[in-house]
Amino acid sequence: MAEASAAAAPGPPQVATAKPTAAAPTAKPVTGHKQELKGNGPTAAEQAMLQAPITRREFLNYAFLASLGIFFVALGGAFFVFALPRFGAGEFGGLFTLGSAGDAAPPLDDAPKSNTAARAWVVxxxxxxxxxxxxxxxxxxxxxxxxxxNRFECPCHGSKYQKDGTYIEGPAPRSLDRFVIRFTGADGNVISETNAKGDPLPIPSPDANLVVDTGKIIQGQTHG
Ligand code: FES
Structure with a gap:
């Protein structure tokens, strides 16, 4: 009888706890970088390498490669600048196209023609x-x-030169200097050009263009 009353007495409320079973294991949520490690991302060792600060040796290697790159870029730029013509057409030091030979060059018995922009006498x-x-x-x-x-004369100290620039008299040490000239066709191709001695250049045809290269000067001959 006592046993029956003890079993019937109300006790403290029972809390039901769900116990995981082997058939349904509890799935733990994976968050953050741990999730990447479960996928195809870098391994933990690789990630540790990526996050590690670079060493002094690596820094010096990178600095060397960077300076090497800058050096070659600067070198290429310098070559490019030197490859460009230093003076534009129509600028002293550059090329002057004076027109067809028939118009640009004076007739044989005429006086030389002055071209102020090119700083030249065409003879x-x-x-x-x-x-x-x-x-x-x-x-x-x-x-x-x-x-x-019928000659060139200098107003300063009286030096005198023939029509082709040959020294005659005065304190000048040599004959007059000459520019390299060339004749070009309608397509711009060079037909003929002054030789290294600076000899007069025959006109190939009256239609050929006369070009004066003021960037190339041939010194006149010295006299004894
Ligand atoms: S500068 Fe021409 S003779 Fe002296």
Missing amino acids: QTDNGVLALYNVCVHLGCLYGWQPVT
């Missing part, structure tokens, strides 16, 4: 055309053509 001689640099080779004055005496 026709028995052997061809010349472009004389208009600066006296003594001390740099501008000489002029004297039709009465």
Whole structure:
């Protein structure tokens, strides 16, 4: 009888706890980088390498490679700049296209033609055309053509030169300097060009264009 009353007495409420079973294991949620490790991402060792600070040796290697790259870029830029023409067409030091030979070069018996922009006297001689640099080779004055005496004369110290620039007299140490000239066709191709001695260049045809290269000067011959 006592046993029956003890079994019937109300006790403290029972809390039901669910016990995992072998058939349904509890799935733990995976978050953060642990999730990447479960996939195809880098392994823990690889990730540790990625996160590790670079060593001094690696830093120096990177710095060396960077400076090498900068050096080659600068070198390429320098080559590019030097490959460009230093002076534009129509600028002293560059090319001057004076027009067809028939118009640009004076007739044989005429006075030389001055071209101020090119700083040249264009002369026709028995052997061809010349472009004389208009600066006296003594001390740099501008000489002029004297039709009465049929020669070039310098107003500063009296040096005198023949029509083709050959020294006659005065303190100048040599004959007048000449520019390299060339004749070009309608397509721009060079037909002929002044030789290394600076000899007069025969006109190939009246239609050929006369080009004066003021970037190339051939010094006049010295005299004894
Ligand atoms: S500068 Fe021409 S003679 Fe002196």
